[in-house]
Amino acid sequence: MTLAAYEHDGPWTDEEYLALGETSQRVELFDGSLHVTPAPTPRHQRISRKLGNLLEAAAEPAGLDLLEAVNVRLRPGRVVIPDLVMARIIDFDEVYVEAADVRLVCEIVAPGNATTDRVLKMHYHAAAGIDWYLLVEQATGVLRLYRRRNRHFVEDSTGKPGDPLTLVDPVRVSVDPADLLP
Template identity: 55%
Template sequence: MTTAIFSDGHALTEEEFLAIGETPERIELFDGSLHVSPGPTPRHQKISLLLATTLIPAADAAGLQVLEAINLRVGTDRIPIPDLVISTEIDLDELVVDASDVRFVCEITSPSNASTDKVLKMHYYADAGIPWYLLIDTKARALHLYRLDGDKYLEEAACEAGDVLRLTEPVAVAIDTAELFPPV
């Protein structure tokens, strides 16, 4: 379950959020409130690792990079932690990556965050102008690829376990769901 936390009844700024420092908890900033969720399941992490391993060679060939679980600035006082992004070359020592450097963002749903990923984060990523959004629905064992059209995402492709999702942008790669989804 994700929890919203406010500090002394006032909205937190990005500066106050970053002053918290590194923590073992997954803390995100959404419009001035902190959202804390439990760590992902091993299944979630396995999917993230397999997806990153699939994307890295294609990203390298395109002069891009794959990053996991970064602080991503998508607006004023909005810093989610997506599961995975494909970005341009950035300073790897910066604490926060700006959305303008991100070409692709991926969220892998967990029981505690599915609605946040499907609604709130999708809206934030579209609003920030990130061209591609991949939503991996672990419960349905499905992939949904969205392309930014104006200020909202349109579904570009979808596939279920056993199918292959082919990306042409921002990298050319085939994602085989038979390899991505570990057996249940």
């Protein structure tokens, strides 16, 4: 991040956030505050790529796109960068995907950032009206799929290594966590 980011005074606007440009760090906007995390580990990236390949193959026939680490605008002042996003066909030249176009988000839980993925982001995505939230536990390989009920997520199904998770909405795909882990 630039020195100007550290000298910024007061809450960040969407425009100021976007003016930071692309960075090597993952920078998200949470209600006017920047949330910065380091680059993901190789384990995280391998899981993301393998899961993304499976989801993308299922998304295309359903008329959806699978995107990796893109800006998702949940509301003004709240821009997150999920690991994977399944969205309706979008404008690929826009700086962010609007929450209304997102059908499913996936977060691969980083050990040092678990509370953000399991609590804060889960709440933010539900409040924005996104229907599906998929959590991948790196340490155990457990997949937990949550469905939105009103403004909250409830667990819909779980998959463990050797016991696949089967999605039927927004796409049809079966994922064995054992195939994702290094």
